[in-house]
Amino acid sequence: LPYRVRWQDLKDLFRKAGTVLRADVSLGPDNRSRGYGTVLLATAEDAGRAIDMFNGYSWQTRILEVRPDRLPPDLDNPMSTAGPSTTIPTVGGLLPSFASLGGLGPDIDYTSLLGLDRPSSSSGTGGRNLFVGNLPFHCQWQDLKDLFRQAGTIIRADVALGQDGRSRGFGTVVFATEYDADRAVKMFNGYEYNGRALKVHYDK
Template sequence: MSAEDLPEESVMRIGKRCFVGNLAWRVSWQDLKDTFRDVGNVVYANVMKDDNDRSKGWGIVEFETPEEAVRAVNELNGVELSGRKMLVREDREDRDVKQYNRENGIPNSRSRRGGPPPRAQGRGTRAPPPAEGKSSGLQVVVHGLPWSYKDDDLYAMFEEFGAIDHAEIAYGWDQRSRGYGTVRFSDVDSVTEAIKSFDGYELEGRRVTVKLDKYA
C-alpha cells in the first residue's frame, strides 16, 4: 500500500518517524541516513547505544513527510543492511502522532521507552482467567533473543501487535540475560499476530522462536 492509497487521516497518524530494528552492530547513524535517503528526505537518523557506547541494534529515522515514512516501511522492511534484514515499521513514539491524537481525543499508546506499559487496554477477544495449570492464552515465551536485549527492547519489538501488560527478559544469577523472555498481551488476537510475525524470525544473527506460554 502506498501513501496515496491511504486516507489523509491515516497518513497523518502514521507520522514521519520509523523504528528500525535488527541492525548490525557496525551500522552507524550515517549508514541509516544514507540507506533511507533513497526513499525520502531524511531529517534525523540515530542508532541507540547502551552505557558502553555499543549499538543496541535499533534506531530511529525521521522523514520530512509522512508519505516518505510510509514508503520506507513498504520498500525497506526486510531489506539487508550490513548482512542483516532490517525490521522497519512506524515509530509508535512519533511526536506528530501523539500531538494529532491529543488534538482529536485519541488515547496515545504508551511505550516502555517513554514510561510504564499500558494495562488491559487491548483490542480483540479477551481470554478468561486461566484455570490452575492451564494457559491463559495471553502470554508468549520468546527464545533466541539478542544477549544485549533488555525489557524495553523486548517491549518495543512486540508493541505493534497490541496492548502489552508486561515484557520481561529472564536473567541468571549473574544478572546476565539468558536469551529469552516473556510477553503478556491483553487479548488473544495480539498473541496470534505476534507468533505469526516473529516465530522463526532472524534477529541479530539468532533465530527467534515465539510460542504460547502453556503455564501462564
C-alpha cells in the first residue's frame, strides 16, 4: 500500500467491489503505515470480486497485491465455524495486523458481525468485556492483548483509532470467562503502563 493511505482510503477503494464491513491499515509504533492492511467484505462473492479487481491494481504508483486471508487470532474461536462471508482480502502481500476499529467504532461486536458463535459459557460479553482507558497513544491492539493475557484467555483486544488512524487512548478487551475479566480489573485498574495509570472497568 502507499504509505500515506489510511483506512478510509482503503475502504473507499474496495467498496467499488461490494459492501465493506471493515478496513484496516497496519500502523507501527510511530503511527505510520507499514504498507499493508486488511479488508473485510460482506460476502464471499464481494471478496472474490475485490481480488479480481485489485490484485495487480496500480494505486498511487504502487502495485497492490491482494489475496484471501484467514480470520485474525482475536476472532479465531475454536468453538465456532466461520461462514463463507468471512473471506478477508489482505492488501499488501504481508501478514495482516488487525489494528482494530478501522471504520466501525468501538461498540461494534465483531464476533456477532462475522457470524461467529460466542462461547457457550455466557449469554453475552457483558461480564467479560472490559473498557481500558488512559492508554499510551503508541499502544496497539497487540500490546494491549499481550498485557492483559496475564489475567486469562483473551477473545479479542481492540484499541480505538480516530479518523487520522491514531489511537484515541482507550480500548476494549474481551475475555473468555467472567472470572478472567474480574481478575483483569483487579490486576490492571490503576496499573501504571508506560507512565500512565490505566482505568479498567466493565464495559456497558
